[in-house]
Amino acid sequence: MQTRTLGTTGPQVSALGLGCMGMSPAYGETDRPESIATIHAALDAGVTLLDTGDFYGMGHNELLINEALRTAPAALREQAVTSVKFGALRDPEGRFLGNDGRPEAVRNFLAYSLQRLGTDHIDIYRVARVDPTVPIEETVGAIADAVDAGYVRHIGLSEAGPENIRRAAATAPIADLQIEYSLLDRGIEDEILPLCRELGIGITAYGVLSRGLISGHWTRDRKPGPGDFRGLSPRFRAENIDSNLDLVDALRAVADAKGVTVAQTAIAWVLAQGGRRGAAVVPVVGARRRDRLAEALGALDVRLDDDDLAAVEEAVPPGAAVGARYPEEQMAYLDSEKKQTT
Numbered sequence: 521m522q523t524r525t526l527g528t529t530g531p532q533v534s535a536l537g538l539g540c541m542g543m544s545p546a547y548g549e550t551d552r553p554e555s556i557a558t559i560h561a562a563l564d565a566g567v568t569l570l571d572t573g574d575f576y577g578m579g580h581n582e583l584l585i586n587e588a589l590r591t592a593p594a595a596l597r598e599q600a601v602t603s604v605k606f607g608a609l610r611d612p613e614g615r616f617l618g619n620d621g622r623p624e625a626v627r628n629f630l631a632y633s634l635q636r637l638g639t640d641h642i643d644i645y646r647v648a649r650v651d652p653t654v655p656i657e658e659t660v661g662a663i664a665d666a667v668d669a670g671y672v673r674h675i676g677l678s679e680a681g682p683e684n685i686r687r688a689a690a691t692a693p694i695a696d697l698q699i700e701y702s703l704l705d706r707g708i709e710d711e712i713l714p715l716c717r718e719l720g721i722g723i724t725a726y727g728v729l730s731r732g733l734i735s736g737h738w739t740r741d742r743k744p745g746p747g748d749f750r751g752l753s754p755r756f757r758a759e760n761i762d763s764n765l766d767l768v769d770a771l772r773a774v775a776d777a778k779g780v781t782v783a784q785t786a787i788a789w790v791l792a793q794g795g796r797r798g799a800a801v802v803p804v805v806g807a808r809r810r811d812r813l814a815e816a817l818g819a820l821d822v823r824l825d826d827d828d829l830a831a832v833e834e835a836v837p838p839g840a841a842v843g844a845r846y847p848e849e850q851m852a853y854l855d856s857e858k859k860q861t862t
């Protein structure tokens with residue numbers, strides 16, 4: 521397995537990470553034995569970075585990772601690098617209520633996560649969304665205190681915008697920024713990615729397959745079931761899906777010519793951006809099954825040269841997707857999408 525070092529101070533992780541969100545209710549039905557088998561298969565293949573959030577299934581995802589690590593061979597368990605997001609508030613029906621980045625909340629969230637994960641430390645700890653009511657220095661400062669106390673190894677960010685990235689990095693060393701980055705979402709390229717490179721912060725990219733939309737497995741007649749985020753996502757709406765899947769058809773022609781799959785092409789494109797843009801860019805792919813994981817891992821062997829990259833970008837030009845990446849009310853939580861004041 522190839523590895524990357526996240527930023528100048530972060531840990532070394534596998535070149536491709538496993539995002540575990542979809543193993544808890546997020547994309548409809550889940551399958552616990554298959555989820556655990558997928559985590560085991562990932563570790564066995566050399567994947568070390570496991571991403572979760574304490575609010576994924578309100579603790580369900582951390583307990584799942586706990587079980588997967590507990591039942592994995594010791595050598596594989598020890599290689600795992602856990603990345604945990606906190607701060608999102610949810611009610612018993614799972615509705616999102618806002619975000620809490622206060623220092624006392626950080627300490628409280630951390631205590632519960634350590635317990636659910638069954639561990640004495642978390643490798644990378646990050647607030648899922650910048651809390652606009654709390655200066656980022658206070659949130660990051662509280663995680664830095666947890667680093668000093670040995671409960672956390674590294675500090676990360678998630679969906680932060682340039683101003684807060686700078687302020688966070690001035691407060692404590694930041695390993696990585698987790699942010700959506702895919703062929704359909706290239707918004708970080710102008711400012712955020714160069715800034716992270718300048719500050720020595722790695723990028724862990726999520727939504728690399730745009731929640732499955734550009735995986736090659738989504739079809740025009742597939743309807744998201746109950747509890748599937750994609751039922752709320754503007755890009756999967758009836759009025760947008762045909763146009764977005766036309767892009768996938770164009771991408772499929774490029775993939776077919778290379779003899780690889782659409783998902784592998786989309787992941788390989790993100791992998792290629794690291795070398796191309798001089799930054800550590802690690803895709804965190806949300807495989808929920810072993811067959812999907814195997815397909816995703818195949819992307820590590822796909823080499824896209826300049827002609828291939830040009831063909832991919834001609835098939836899916838920047839800004840070609842129809843519909844925002846989140847429903848409107850959730851877009852409002854994204855500091856990375858806010859107009860900067862400085």
Ligand SMILES: NC(=O)c1ccc[n+]([C@@H]2O[C@H](COP(=O)([O-])OP(=O)(O)OC[C@H]3O[C@@H](n4cnc5c(N)ncnc54)[C@H](OP(=O)(O)O)[C@@H]3O)[C@@H](O)[C@H]2O)c1
Pocket residue numbers: 538539540541542547571572605648678679698699725726727728729730731732733735737783804805806807808811812813815816
């Ligand atoms: N920081 C943040 O704000 C944030 C937000 C969201 C997610 N994340 C993290 O990033 C991870 C990845 O994001 P994501 O799951 O939303 O997006 P993703 O990787 O773009 O999409 C994953 C979905 O794509 C489909 N898929 C089809 N073929 C696949 C393949 N070969 N490999 C993997 N998936 C395939 C699967 O859906 P089907 O199984 O239905 O086919 C899967 O649920 C999450 O698990 C989470 O850890 C972070």
